[in-house]
Amino acid sequence: MITHVEQVMGTVASITADPGEHGDGEAAVAIRAACRKLHEADAMFSTFRPDSVLMRHRRGALEPGEMPADLFEVLELSAAAARLTGGAFDPWAMHGGLDPAGLVKGWAAQRALNALRDAGLAAAMVNAGGDIACFGGAPWRIGVRDPGDPERLVCVAEVDAAIATSGGYERPGEIVDPRSGLVARLLTQATVVGPDLALADGLATALVIRGEDGLETLAGTGYEAVVVGPGGRMLATARFPIAAAHAHS
Numbered sequence: 001m002i003t004h005v006e007q008v009m010g011t012v013a014s015i016t017a018d019p020g021e022h023g024d025g026e027a028a029v030a031i032r033a034a035c036r037k038l039h040e041a042d043a044m045f046s047t048f049r050p051d052s053v054l055m056r057h058r059r060g061a062l063e064p065g066e067m068p069a070d071l072f073e074v075l076e077l078s079a080a081a082a083r084l085t086g087g088a089f090d091p092w093a094m095h096g097g098l099d100p101a102g103l104v105k106g107w108a109a110q111r112a113l114n115a116l117r118d119a120g121l122a123a124a125m126v127n128a129g130g131d132i133a134c135f136g137g138a139p140w141r142i143g144v145r146d147p148g149d150p151e152r153l154v155c156v157a158e159v160d161a162a163i164a165t166s167g168g169y170e171r172p173g174e175i176v177d178p179r180s181g182l183v184a185r186l187l188t189q190a191t192v193v194g195p196d197l198a199l200a201d202g203l204a205t206a207l208v209i210r211g212e213d214g215l216e217t218l219a220g221t222g223y224e225a226v227v228v229g230p231g232g233r234m235l236a237t238a239r240f241p242i243a244a245a246h247a248h249s
């Protein structure tokens with residue numbers, strides 16, 4: 001296995017890759033390509049860079065023909081997440097203007113992972129600040145941290161594609177209900193597992209806003225979740241892939 005750490009998007013992204021039949025040199029080239037995907041996403045969607053594509057779009061400074069395909073893709077994913085969550089995830093309703101940050105980190109990590117897969121590596125994982133996309137081999141065993149105690153785990157999940165966690169315990173006040181403008185307080189943390197990290201990221205954010213009732217909206221979507229309430233109460237959907245040795249009784 002080869003590991004690499006990259007500072008990007010205001011967080012730390014780590015990449016773990018199994019070169020398989022390829023040499024370490026080829027794997028290193030693939031990792032550099034994956035890192036470029038992360039930096040491209042940061043340059044496009046950063047709300048801290050006035051020259052980013054997102055900020056130019058906010059100001060109406062982009063002509064219709066200048067809209068990049070990646071921006072369209074993220075907006076389509078955002079619209080899908082808004083429909084699935086009944087508006088609990090809605091980048092268009094955010095204070096200050098359009099802000100799809102609730103799923104952009106997951107989208108960027110998924111693109112980075114795709115670059116590793118396209119390079120023909122045997123297996124890989126991209127961890128962008130706790131939002132994780134992976135492929136190859138047996139399911140990856142990913143620990144879900146207890147929001148009340150960083151030394152403990154809520155559970156260990158078996159993941160073969162994507163897992164995203166959202167919560168307001170690290171930076172209180174960061175997750176806001178776009179429907180009311182109030183800080184989300186119904187859940188301390190939500191973790192979503194599914195086939196695509198961008199949508200898992202958006203759904204996890206929405207669950208923190210909607211609370212336990214939001215678990216019902218995942219039925220039939222192919223996504224599963226485990227949530228932790230303010231009092232430490234844990235609930236999970238029926239098919240959330242908790243590793244048997246770590247399942248709660």
